[in-house]
Amino acid sequence: MEKYKILFVCLGNICRSPAAQAVMERIIAERGISGRVEVDSAGISGYHKGDLPDKRMRVHAARRGLRLTHLSRPVSHSDFECFDLIIGMDDANVDDLRDMAYTLDEERKIVRISRFFRAFRGQDCIPDPYYGGAEGFENVLDLLDDACNAIADLIVAGTLETEVFNS
Numbered sequence: 001m002e003k004y005k006i007l008f009v010c011l012g013n014i015c016r017s018p019a020a021q022a023v024m025e026r027i028i029a030e031r032g033i034s035g036r037v038e039v040d041s042a043g044i045s046g047y048h049k050g051d052l053p054d055k056r057m058r059v060h061a062a063r064r065g066l067r068l069t070h071l072s073r074p075v076s077h078s079d080f081e082c083f084d085l086i087i088g089m090d091d092a093n094v095d096d097l098r099d100m101a102y103t104l105d106e107e108r109k110i111v112r113i114s115r116f117f118r119a120f121r122g123q124d125c126i127p128d129p130y131y132g133g134a135e136g137f138e139n140v141l142d143l144l145d146d147a148c149n150a151i152a153d154l155i156v157a158g159t160l161e162t163e164v165f166n167s
């Protein structure tokens, strides 16, 4: 069976989306579904291309046992063909991704991560932690944990596609 492919996208691909990738990878490994799902991340901007995640993000993630090793890369149009689901961290990411899509089918793959929040239902994004303090990085990890567990539940239930494309 083809793997279901999920791409997490933020602005720089050095804070939120590489953390999302690591959180999601850990959750799918814990649930024994790594063979069914592939996860990657990318940035709207190529400014940090080739860089490891921001040191602060790596330190906060490491405290939760997550090692962030992804190297930043910009989103490319081929991602719209390659991935089944493209998840933006905030409205700006989603708007920029929509601008990049060529077709309605490609546009339908783009969702904002907040639609998967459960404990944090009502919040509308994962705020950019880059110019803030430590609490911003902790907040990123808390929100990601919530959303990624919900995504994994939908994959296990076999309802992720229905949830995303029929609502």
Ligand code: 4NP
Pocket: 010, 011, 012, 013, 014, 015, 016, 017, 047, 128, 129, 130
């Ligand atoms: P990210 O955070 O989008 O979560 O990776 C940022 C990283 C870098 C910049 C902004 C946000 N920057 O302006 O360089």
